[in-house]
Amino acid sequence: MIFVTSYDSPDLDGVACAIAYSELLNKEGKKAKAVYYGELGLEVEFVRQFTDSLSIEQYTGAFPPDSQFILVDSADPDQLEKNIIPEKVIEIIDHHPLTFTDVFVNAQKTIELVGSCATLVTERLQRENFIPSREAIIYLYSAIISNTANFKNPITTERDRSAALYLRSLVELPDDYVKEMFSSKSKLTKDNLYEVIFQDFFAKPINGKRVGIGQIEIVDLDETVTRLWDELVVTLERIRKEDKLDYIFLVGIDLYKGHTMFVSIDEESRELFSKALSVPDLKTKHTIDFIMMRKQVWPKVDAVLENRS
Ligand SMILES: [Mn+2]
Structure with missing residues (x-):
């Protein structure tokens, strides 16, 4: 077979x-x-x-x-x-x-x-x-x-x-x-948030550090992130613990507006991704007006962590 x-x-x-x-x-x-x-x-x-x-x-x-x-x-x-x-x-x-x-x-x-x-x-x-x-x-x-x-x-x-x-x-x-x-992907609630983020979450070791990046692709991204912010922070903290991650990041794609929101919940992760994305003033919720998928983010993170001795 x-x-x-x-x-x-x-x-x-x-x-x-x-x-x-x-x-x-x-x-x-x-x-x-x-x-x-x-x-x-x-x-x-x-x-x-x-x-x-x-x-x-x-x-x-x-x-x-x-x-x-x-x-x-x-x-x-x-x-x-x-x-x-x-x-x-x-x-x-x-x-x-x-x-x-x-x-x-x-x-x-x-x-x-x-x-x-x-x-x-x-x-x-x-x-x-x-x-x-x-x-x-x-x-x-x-x-x-x-x-x-x-x-x-x-x-x-x-x-x-x-x-x-x-x-x-x-x-x-x-x-x-x-x-x-x-729209079927956008049905994010308090109850399914962990499941949805975990479902499309990837973690890997890079140069001795464990990095995890989640990705959500939904409609009404800004509204959803605002509405579920507290739960989102708890969810990312939980995944970070379970997966023993040094850095955690979330890439949110708004399918209708065609834009991207990067979410970081701690200072170290924000620093790493700020360097990787070449955005010096990366905010906790940082929106760019085009689509950047996680698979485009990984090589940038690789580059930053692998140059670090
Ligand atoms: Mn594919």
């Missing part, structure tokens, strides 16, 4: 790619199954409800000894489920600039810096002349729209636009589909 999977608690991109790519493999006569571990976010839940389908299984525990793996939207060994042996990974499809692929000695690698991994999978399906199920098409389309913030995100490429256009031509969707999908 080939398990097609992504990182722990995958976002819509990872889920969509696993579902659609498994369909292609099965059509080619390979036994493949889309699986995930961890939790799924609000956006996946929106597409699941819209399509009434989620053909990816939650996996816990060990995999059978003869298993092989394909990683989508993920090529970072640190994010890998511990039961997955890197030597058994036969293929990787990813679009992240920071990848540590050396450990995957047996994997065929497609790593291209487009806005969404779903774009790479869609192009593969097109090359194979394979039209997946309606559900898989909607998952892929939604993933591209989500990852590129409806093409407003600077990581968006022409390839993302044409892949989305192609997918959109294959299915009927209501006019307000994209708006509804984005």
